[in-house]
Amino acid sequence: MHRFLWILKMALRDFRQNKAKLLLFVSSIVIGIAALVAISSFGDNLEKDIDNQAKELLGADLVLENNQSLGDQVLDTMAIGMASEINFASMVAFPKSDESRLVQVRALEGPFPFYGQLETVPAAAAEGFRDGTKKALVEKILMDQFGAEVGDSVKVGKVSFVIAGALHEAPGQNGITATVAPVVYIPKKFAEETGLIQYGSRINYSRYYSFGEQVDVEKLIEPFEDEWEADHIDEDTVQERKERTGRSFENLSDFLSLVAFIALLLGCVGVASAVNVFSKEKLPSVAILRCLGVSSIDTFLIYLVQIMLMGLMGSILGAALGTVIQFILPEVFSDFLPVDVTVQVSWAAVGFGIVTGLCISILFALLPLLKIRNVPPMMTLRTDADMVNFVRDPWRWAVMLAITVFVFGFSMTLLDGWEEALGFTGFVLLAFGVLWLVGTGVMWLIRRFLPLSLAYPVRQSLANLYRPNNQTISLIATIGLGTAMISTLFFVQNQLLDQVKFADKEDQPNMLFFDIQTSQVEEVKQAVLEEDLPIMQEVPIVTMRMDEINGLDKSENEALPEEEQKSRRLYNREFRVTYRDTLISSETLVEGKLHQVTSPGDSIFVSFDQGYAERAGVKLGDEIVFNVQGRPLKSYVGSFREVNFRKVSTNFLVLFPENVLEKAPKFHVVITKSKTDEQAAKVQNEIVRAFPNISVINLGMIVDTLEEILGKISFVIQFMALFSIVTGILVLISSLIISKYQRMRESILLRTLGASSQIVRKINTLEYFFLGSLASLSGILLSFLATALLSVFVFEFPVKLAWGSALAIYAVITLLTVLLGWLNGRNIINKPPMQILRGN
Incomplete structure (x- = not known):
């Protein structure tokens, strides 16, 4: 007990002497914890309100x-x-x-x-x-x-x-x-x-x-469920709507919490950077304590207690700020919310935020703090930080493993399964690893190959990137990761918008007329042609359901072992199909072949979309009995097509051959392309006046609607990304201030040796320009990689890199770094050289 009190006393005494520097440590995690607590509190309150207002969601029992x-x-x-x-x-x-x-x-x-x-x-x-x-x-x-x-x-x-x-x-x-x-x-x-x-x-x-x-509605409807299922009647109860809505917004809350967690990770890099500089400055003090007989573990615990107190303080401040921020979140998410959200303090979220902040700040602080354990008493005579052998310290790798486990465990609580959590953790590790390699690689290259022929200010500013107390790795990691996240969100958003702007493409139709009755087809086509518009497609559509597959109806299929069942979606959905013997431009035959029907006795072979068939468990050769308006129609799966549903065309999951469905009840779709929006509006209004039952999809208007929706989603994402931006700026400011005194000594020494204020200012400006450039370029390159991976494996878009946007992001981040560096160092440059002689 006496030992613990002594360690606590020493920690508090040292804290009073280093209050300003340790408060920078606190600022690095406040915003991340605030974002985490705000989202968690909002999620808890939303969950309660969905539960309390579930009946209002459905409007009935x-x-x-x-x-x-x-x-x-x-x-x-x-x-x-x-x-x-x-x-x-x-x-x-x-x-x-x-x-x-x-x-x-x-x-x-x-x-x-x-x-x-x-x-x-x-x-x-x-x-x-x-x-x-x-x-x-x-x-x-x-x-x-x-x-x-x-x-x-x-x-x-x-x-x-x-x-x-x-x-x-x-x-x-x-x-x-x-x-x-x-x-x-x-x-x-x-x-x-x-x-x-x-x-x-x-x-x-x-x-x-x-x-x-x-009345217990769930029990009341139980006797009728089989009958309703057979009649394809869907039921929706208050409990089902509550669970469905809750799951949707739980997924949203989890995604936003991951965004907040990234902001917290940025702050923790700032923690590691601040503690790294702090621990380097404390090495002589630690050596003195060792000479006085204090054990290495006790000296380590003194500074660990300081970090724990600061982490706790930062977490509490962040939790308090997050509790305040949650009051504005209902307004931010208003377009997405199905219920009115009440705002109140969620003590569970506050506790979760404090524990998370404390744990992660300690873990990240331990990495640079561990070197204190290895400080020898000899450092009182030789103040060389290289005497501390840290690279081979096994505890360093244990802490890194603990950080990885913590990130994985945290993401596991938010995501659906361990695969998703492993993917998120892997991306975080990859991002940090790439940025660390960039930082160390740049430092090594400059140290090894810095040309002596460069102008002195340029050479001096580049040399500062690898000199003691440099900020290269910490700034590249923090600003680079923040830039990567913001850029990735921005690039993916632009990719989505680019994909929906099909109406602007010369070879793409932009108007669809549907629900056309057979008796109206010729009149509609004639009306379109009279407006000097082309008939790009005219397609008949027949609606049907599936009764049997391989001789099994719905109930018989469900009686099979689960691994042998076909997907329920085959029996439950209504299929809208067409008939033709050829493929169109949005289709590619990938397996089997298209079969024609030339006589009434021929077998009917249909073609399925390959992706849908794989999800539903449909295989080549399967026998399927469709119900066409009460009439059974036996067919076989003859081929699979790869259908590009993003292309504006009449795309179908199931394609029949000709000479089968011509006499079935059907409606038609006509597709055309207008030259201007005005022409599209004119044709649309004329068709609707003449044929009120016909519906028109104006793809230009759809694009506008999608842009509006994506704009709202973008605002929410950018609002959450704001936490990462603010955290990155705070970490940047903290890193600059932490090295302020080192830069002061160097600048005054340069001036003492005869350098003018203009030269010193140019050196500092160039240094921050190089730092900002390296950080922003690293983040942008990482975001290009992330965008490419998302485009190929998630959205299946062609990879398209936004070079213009990337250039704008690079300019903004670099300018911000230079500006903050200049604001931080302007007083240093004006210090008189005499201060170095006085020891200030």
Whole structure:
């Protein structure tokens, strides 16, 4: 006990003498812990609110859905409240602006929602549009887009509705879903009158039930589940919606926590850098303590206790800051949230942040601190840091292993499995390893090959990169890793945007007309041709389901051992197929061959998309019985195609040969390309006016929508990346300040030897320019590697490097480093040389 108190006393006494330097140590981890605690607190609060507001997410206790009319259900007589809805995608027109857009039409009947409400402006419109007249609720984002106001009209199919109110919020609706699929509510009684419910239209029927608090819905529906599954009726309960929503946002929270963890890792590199300089300065003091008889372990513990206290202080400050930051996160994520998030202190997140910060700061501080154990008493006479043999210290490798295990364990708690955690840990180690090799390699090259013919300021600034107390490795590691992360996010975002900008390509179509009835095909094609637009494709589409595969229906397949079962998705999904005997430009035959049907008795061989077939367990030669509008159709898998679904074309999972489905009920798709956006809007409006049942996808508008969504996602990512940027700047400032006194002595010595202030200033500026250049270029090169790997193995994009953006990032990071270095050293340059003689 006496020994511990003495160590603590010595640690506190030394801390008072080195308060400023150790506080820099604290600043390096505050932002990382703040980001971690803010995200963890936000995640905890969001989880509680999803649990508390689960019924408002669904709007009912139970929802049944099918693409056919649900008919009478036993539950109809058991519920205390019931509502029904027909929803479908359709074009709606705004006569005021003479414009149209594809939206989600919801034809509602009954008092839905039973929980929560349709939030409208004016508020009375939520009930007023159900008064039996032709009124509609229109999504606010849609009204803003077309300049519509309450009292204007909106045309849905053949019927015009008065806009009763602007819809601001509905159960399960958030900013992103409103952007992608804006909603228009109309009374169900007018759904048939619109003329949009006909064969080929993609109609969904929903029924909402309320049973009251005392009913266990999960148990209530259990006897009906097999029947519903056979009839392809999907059920959704409050518990299922809560779990599904919770999983989605848990994944988001985990991803953001990993981003925050990267910020914390940057801070820990700053910790290691600060402690490295601090421990070097303490080597003579440690040698004196050794001469006085203090054991090596006790001297080590004195400084370890200091680091533990500073790590604890930094973690507590970071946790407090994170608790404050979480108050702004609901606003940042508002477009993504399905519930209203309440903000309160999450003590679990605070405790997690403090423990994490303490552990990781100690682990990273141990690496440079371990050398104190090896300081011999002889250093009191010979102050040479090279006397400390650190490279072969086995404890160094043990600490590095502990750091790796900690990073792996932390990522394991956030990711789904050990493979993902191993991949993240591997990337972190690779990034640090590459940046360390760059730093050491540059130092070795300059030391070995620095030309003497260079101008003195250039030669001196380059030499500073490997001299004692240099900042080369620490700055390249911190700023390089921060630059790599920000650049990778930026480059991948640009890649995504570049991939969706297919409408600008000369050889790509940009308009799709679908839900065209067979009787309308020729008229639509003629209308398109009259506008001087080409008919690039005209494709028939037949809807069907799969009844059997290899003689097994759905129930028989599920009775098999799990390893022998085919995927349930084969039986559950509705297939939309076409028929032709040739491939198109977005398809490549990879296995088997396309078979033709020349007579009624020929076997029917279909072609599957290879990726889908692999996921579903479909093999060449499998016998499949499709249900085409109640009629069984036996076929065999004859080939696999590789389909490029990113290319604008009529791509299908299943392709039939000709002379099989020509007489089946079907609808058609016509694809064309307009020369300008104005022409596209004109053709779209004319087609919608003439054929209200036809829907139009204007790919230019889709691109705009995707850019808006990606912009919102980008803002969230960049907001989180801000923590890494701030951490990197703090580490940069800390590193510069830590070496300030060393630079002061060198600068004054240069001036004492006759160098002018201008020369010294030029040397310092060039040094920080080289440091900033090395750090930013290392990070950008690492981000190029990461972007290439993500493009090839995750997104399957062609690799495209953004050299212009990279140049801008390089300029900003380098300029920032030079600016901070100049601000840090401007007072040093103005110090009079006499100070060196006075020992200051």
